[in-house]
Amino acid sequence: xxxxxPKQFFLFDPxxxxxxFVIFIISLPSAVYSLGYLKGGYSSAKITLAWFLLLIFxxxxxxxxxxxxxxxxxxxxxxxxxxxxxxxxxxxxxxKSIQAGMxxxxxxxxxxxxxxxxxxxxxxxxxxxxxxxxxxxxQIMPGQTKNIIFLLxxxxxxxxxxxVPLHIWLPYAHPxxxxxxxxxxxxxxxxxxxxxxxxxxxxxxxxxxxxxGILLLVLAGITCLVGIIYxxxxxxxxxxLAYSSVENIGIILLGVGLAMFxxxxxMPYLAILSMIAGLYHLINHAIFKGLLFLCAGSVYKxxxxxxIEKLGGLIKKMPQxxxxxLIGAMGISALPPLNGFVSEWLTLQAFFLGALNIIxxxxxxxxxxxxxxxxxxxxxxxxxVKAFGITFLALPRSNYAKDAKEVPLSMxxxxxxxxxxxxxxxxxxxxxxxxxxxxxxxxxxxxISSMSFSFNNFTLSPQADKHIYLSTPLLALLLIVLGxxxxxxxxxxGRGKTIIYNTWDCGYxxxxxxxxxxxTAFSKPFRIAFSFFLLPYRxxxxxxxxxxxxxxxxxxxxxxxxxxxxxxxxxxxxxxKTAKSMxxxxxxxxxxxxxYIFITLVLLIVFIRQF
Amino acid sequence: xxxxIIIILQLILFIIISPVLSGLISKIKNxxxxxxxxxxxxxxxxxxxxxxxxxxxSETASWIFRITPFVVFASMLVSALLIPVFxxxxxxxxAGDFLALIFIFSLGRFxxxxxxxxxxxxxxxxxxSREMFISSLAxxxxxxxxxxxxxxxxxxxxxxxxxxxxxxxxxxxAGVTLFLVTIAETSRIPVDNQETHLELTMVHEAxxxxxxxxxxxxxxxxxxxxxxxxxxxxxxxxxxxxxxxxGNLPQIFFWILWYLGRIIIIxxxxxxxxxxVAKMRLFRVADFLGLAFVLGVIASVCAILGV
Numbered sequence: 001x002x003x004x005x006p007k008q009f010f011l012f013d014p015x016x017x018x019x020x021f022v023i024f025i026i027s028l029p030s031a032v033y034s035l036g037y038l039k040g041g042y043s044s045a046k047i048t049l050a051w052f053l054l055l056i057f058x059x060x061x062x063x064x065x066x067x068x069x070x071x072x073x074x075x076x077x078x079x080x081x082x083x084x085x086x087x088x089x090x091x092x093x094x095x096k097s098i099q100a101g102m103x104x105x106x107x108x109x110x111x112x113x114x115x116x117x118x119x120x121x122x123x124x125x126x127x128x129x130x131x132x133x134x135x136x137x138x139q140i141m142p143g144q145t146k147n148i149i150f151l152l153x154x155x156x157x158x159x160x161x162x163x164v165p166l167h168i169w170l171p172y173a174h175p176x177x178x179x180x181x182x183x184x185x186x187x188x189x190x191x192x193x194x195x196x197x198x199x200x201x202x203x204x205x206x207x208x209x210x211x212x213g214i215l216l217l218v219l220a221g222i223t224c225l226v227g228i229i230y231x232x233x234x235x236x237x238x239x240x241l242a243y244s245s246v247e248n249i250g251i252i253l254l255g256v257g258l259a260m261f262x263x264x265x266x267m268p269y270l271a272i273l274s275m276i277a278g279l280y281h282l283i284n285h286a287i288f289k290g291l292l293f294l295c296a297g298s299v300y301k302x303x304x305x306x307x308i309e310k311l312g313g314l315i316k317k318m319p320q321x322x323x324x325x326l327i328g329a330m331g332i333s334a335l336p337p338l339n340g341f342v343s344e345w346l347t348l349q350a351f352f353l354g355a356l357n358i359i360x361x362x363x364x365x366x367x368x369x370x371x372x373x374x375x376x377x378x379x380x381x382x383x384x385v386k387a388f389g390i391t392f393l394a395l396p397r398s399n400y401a402k403d404a405k406e407v408p409l410s411m412x413x414x415x416x417x418x419x420x421x422x423x424x425x426x427x428x429x430x431x432x433x434x435x436x437x438x439x440x441x442x443x444x445x446x447x448i449s450s451m452s453f454s455f456n457n458f459t460l461s462p463q464a465d466k467h468i469y470l471s472t473p474l475l476a477l478l479l480i481v482l483g484x485x486x487x488x489x490x491x492x493x494g495r496g497k498t499i500i501y502n503t504w505d506c507g508y509x510x511x512x513x514x515x516x517x518x519x520t521a522f523s524k525p526f527r528i529a530f531s532f533f534l535l536p537y538r539x540x541x542x543x544x545x546x547x548x549x550x551x552x553x554x555x556x557x558x559x560x561x562x563x564x565x566x567x568x569x570x571x572x573x574x575x576x577k578t579a580k581s582m583x584x585x586x587x588x589x590x591x592x593x594x595x596y597i598f599i600t601l602v603l604l605i606v607f608i609r610q611f
Numbered sequence: 612x613x614x615x616i617i618i619i620l621q622l623i624l625f626i627i628i629s630p631v632l633s634g635l636i637s638k639i640k641n642x643x644x645x646x647x648x649x650x651x652x653x654x655x656x657x658x659x660x661x662x663x664x665x666x667x668x669s670e671t672a673s674w675i676f677r678i679t680p681f682v683v684f685a686s687m688l689v690s691a692l693l694i695p696v697f698x699x700x701x702x703x704x705x706a707g708d709f710l711a712l713i714f715i716f717s718l719g720r721f722x723x724x725x726x727x728x729x730x731x732x733x734x735x736x737x738x739x740s741r742e743m744f745i746s747s748l749a750x751x752x753x754x755x756x757x758x759x760x761x762x763x764x765x766x767x768x769x770x771x772x773x774x775x776x777x778x779x780x781x782x783x784x785a786g787v788t789l790f791l792v793t794i795a796e797t798s799r800i801p802v803d804n805q806e807t808h809l810e811l812t813m814v815h816e817a818x819x820x821x822x823x824x825x826x827x828x829x830x831x832x833x834x835x836x837x838x839x840x841x842x843x844x845x846x847x848x849x850x851x852x853x854x855x856x857x858g859n860l861p862q863i864f865f866w867i868l869w870y871l872g873r874i875i876i877i878x879x880x881x882x883x884x885x886x887x888v889a890k891m892r893l894f895r896v897a898d899f900l901g902l903a904f905v906l907g908v909i910a911s912v913c914a915i916l917g918v
C-alpha cells in the first residue's frame with residue numbers, strides 16, 4: 001500500500017522545465033489579454049469565474065508536466081480536461097458551445113480511458129506508480145506488452161493532441177471557448193499530449209522497434225494534410241485556426257516520430273536533431289497559434305462575428321491587430337526569417353539527413369514524408385493568405401466590419417508580446433537549439449557533448465562538414481538591406497507622381513465590397529483538386545418571378561465531413577443499437593439486478609484467479 | 612573585400628542579364644511562329660518606360676500593397692545571392708541552403724498574393740487564389756527535386772552539385788522535375804500565359820493587375836530574377852561544371868560565357884515548350900504538377916540507388 005503514497009511528487013528534468021516554460025510564456029500574455037477581452041462582454045461574476053478557471057487550468061497543466069507519479073499525473077490530467085470543458089461551455093448562451101462541450105468531454109474521456117488502461121498495465125509490471133520505478137521496470141518488460149502499451153498511449157494522448165481521425169472534437173471545442181482560452185488550449189493544452197507521448201513512450205517505455213516511429217510518422221503525415229485541407233475550407237476564423245492546430249500537431253509529430261524512428265535504429269545524432277526539430281516546432285506553434293487566436297479574438301470582439309466572409313478592410317480600422325496577425329500568419333506559413341521557417345527547415349533537414357544516412361527501403365519513405373511536409377507548408381501559406389487577406393484587406397464586406405474599432409491596450413499588449421516572440425524565436429535560433437539539444441538529450445538518453453548543431457552564434461548547421469547552413473539573422477539583414485536598396489532604386493528612377501484612384505472596374509461602374517473575392521471562392525481550386533477527399537456538393541435554388549426572369553438565386557456549397565460521416569456516425573449508430581438490445585435484460589426487477597451483481601462478482605473472482 | 616566584390620558582381624549580373632532571357636524566349640517563340648516579334652531588348656524598354664511613368668494606387672489598398680514590391684524584389688535578390696555563380700561557394704553561403712531557397716521564394720509570393728487581395732478587385736483575388744493553388748502543388752515537386760540533387764551529392768548545400776564531374780541519371784530526372792516546376796513558377800504555358808491579359812485565364816498577371824509604374828517595374832524585375840535563378844539551377848544540375856573555389860578573374864569571365872550559354876539552352880527549351888503545347892485548364896495543372904512530383908520521387912529513388 002505504501003506505493004500509493006509516493007515520497008517524491010515532482011520531477012524537474014529539462015523536459016518538464018521546457019514544457020513549464022511553454023505553458024507560462026503563452027498563459028501570461030493570454031491572461032493580460034483577457035483583462036480587456038472579458039470586459040464588457042460578461043457580467044462581473046462571470047469575469048471572476050473566468051479568472052478562477054484560468055488559474056486552475058494553467059496550474060493543472062503545470063502540474064501535468066511536472067509530476068513524477070502516474071496516479072497524480074492522471075488526477076491533474078483529468079482536472080485539466082474538466083476545467084477546459086467548463087471553459088469551452090463558458091459562453092452558455094450559445095447552443096453551439098454546449099454541443100461542442102459535449103463532443104469534447106466524450107472524446108477526452110475516451111482518451112483518458114485508454115490512458116488508464118495503459119497506466120494499469122504499467123503498474124501491473126512495475127508495482128509502483130513512480131516514473132523512475134516504471135522506467136526501470138520497463139527495461140525487462142516483454143516486447144508484446146510494450147507494443148500494447150504503446151498503442152494504448154498513442155490512442156490516449158492522440159485523442160488529446162488531435163491526431164486524425166481522433167481530431168474530431170478539436171475544431172468544435174477550441175473555437176467555442178473565449179479567445180484567450182482558445183489560445184491556451186490550442187497553444188499549450190494539446191501540447192501536454194505531446195509531452196505525454198515524449199514522456200511515456202520515449203522516456204519511460206523506451207522505443208522498442210522501428211514500426212513505432214513509422215506508425216507515428218504515417219499518422220502525423222495524414223494529420224498534417226487533413227488538418228490543413230479542412231483549414232482551407234472553413235470560413236469561421238477560429239475554426240480555421242483550430243484545424244490549423246491539427247496540421248501543426250502533425251508537423252510536431254513528424255519530428256517526434258522521426259526521433260523515435262532514429263532512436264530505434266540507434267542513430268543518436270539524427271534522433272537528437274529530429275527531437276530538436278519537433279520541440280522547436282512545438283514551442284513555435286504555441287507562440288504563433290496563441291498569437292493568432294488572440295488576434296482572432298480581437299477581431300471577434302471588435303466586429304461581433306467570426307465569419308471571415310463578413311469581414312474585410314480591418315487593416316485600416318485595427319492597424320495594430322492587423323500587424324500582429326500578419327506576423328503570426330507569416331510565422332505559421334514558414335516564411336523566412338521567422339520562427340516557423342526555422343523549425344520546418346530543421347524537420348526537412350532531419351528527413352534529408354535521415355534519407356542520406358540510413359540503410360534500406362525506409363529512405364524512400366522518409367523522402368515521401370518530406371514531400372508531404374512541403375505540400376503542407378505550401379497549403380498553409382495559401383490558407384493564411386486567405387485568412388489574412390479576406391479578414392483584413394480590401395473593403396469591409398458588412399456592417400460588422402465597417403464599425404470595427406481597435407482593441408484596448410491590454411489586448412494589444414498580449415498580442416505584441418507574442419508577435420515579438422515570433423521574431424525572436426526566428427532570429428535567435430542557435431541559442432534555442434542549444435537549449436533544445438539539452439532537453440532532447442535528457443529524453444533520449446544520448447550524450448550530446450560531441451554533437452554540434454551550429455556553426456557560429458548566428459548560423460545553424462546540422463552538418464557543418466557538409467556545408468549545410470542556415471542563418472536567419474543574416475537572411476533578415478539581407479532582406480532588409482536589399483529591400484531598402486529596392487526602395488532607393490524606386491526613389492531614384494521614378495519621376496512620375498503617385499495618384500490615388502479607384503480600383504480598376506473595367507470601366508463599368510464603381511466596384512464595391514460585393515465585387516470582392518470571397519474566402520469560399522479563394523478556396524475553390526483547392527476544393528476541386530481535393531474533391532476526392534472533401535466530397536463537395538452544392539445546393540442551388542432559383543426563385544423565379546416568371547419563366548424568363550429569375551428573381552434571385554441561392555447557391556450553397558458544402559463539403560462532406562468524411563470522418564464524422566463514415567467513422568463516427570456509424571459508430572454512434574452501433575452504440576445506440578447495442579444499447580437498445582441491452583434493454584432486453586433490464587426488466588426493472590431488483591432481484592434480477594442482485595443476480596447480475598452476483599454473477600459479475602463470481603466472474604471477476606474467476607478472472608483474478610485465472611490471470 | 613573579394614567577397615564583397617563577388618556579391619556586388621552577382622547582384623549586378625542578375626539585374627543586368629535577367630530581363631534579356633525573357634526577351635530571348637519571346638523572340639524565339641515569335642520566330643518559330645513565323646513572326647518578326649519584338650526585339651530581344653524589349654523587356655529593358657518596358658522597364659525603362661514603366662519607371663518613368665506615374666503610378667496609380669487603388670484607394671482601397673493599404674500599406675501591404677505599397678511594401679510588396681520591395682519585399683518581392685528583396686526576396687528574389689536574396690535568393691540570387693545564395694546560389695554560386697562566380698565561385699564554388701557563394702559568399703553568402705552561410706545564409707541558407709537549397710531547402711531555404713524554397714521558403715524564400717514563398718516569402719515573395721505570400722506578399723504578392725496579399726497585395727492582390729488588397730485592392731478589392733476580383734481579378735486580384737482570382738489571381739491570388741490560383742497562384743497559391745499552383746505554387747502549393749508545385750512545392751512538393753520542388754522539394755523532391757531538391758532532395759534528389761542533395762541526396763545525390765550528399766548535402767543540401769547549393770554548391771554541392773557545382774562540383775560534379777559527371778552527370779547522373781538522378782540529376783537529369785531532377786533537372787526535368789525542376790524544369791516543370793520552373794514552368795509553373797515563372798507562369799509559362801501550359802500552366803499560365805505571360806502574354807495574355809484575358810480575365811479568365813491569367814494567373815500571375817491577374818495578381819499584378821493593379822500595379823503600375825515603378826512598383827510594377829520592381830515586381831517585373833523580381834520575376835525576371837526568379838526566372839534566371841531557376842534557369843541557373845537547372846543548368847547547373849543538368850550541365851554541371853566545376854566552379855573555381857577561389858576565383859581568379861579571367862577564369863571567372865570564361866565561366867560566365869559558358870554559364871550564359873547553358874542558360875540560353877534552357878531558355879530555348881522553355882520557348883519550345885511554350886510554342887508546342889496549349890495552355891491547360893487550371894484543374895489540369897494539378898495533374899501536370901502531379902507528374903512533376905512523381906518525376907521528383909523517381910529522381911530521389913535514382914539518387915538513393917546511386918545512379
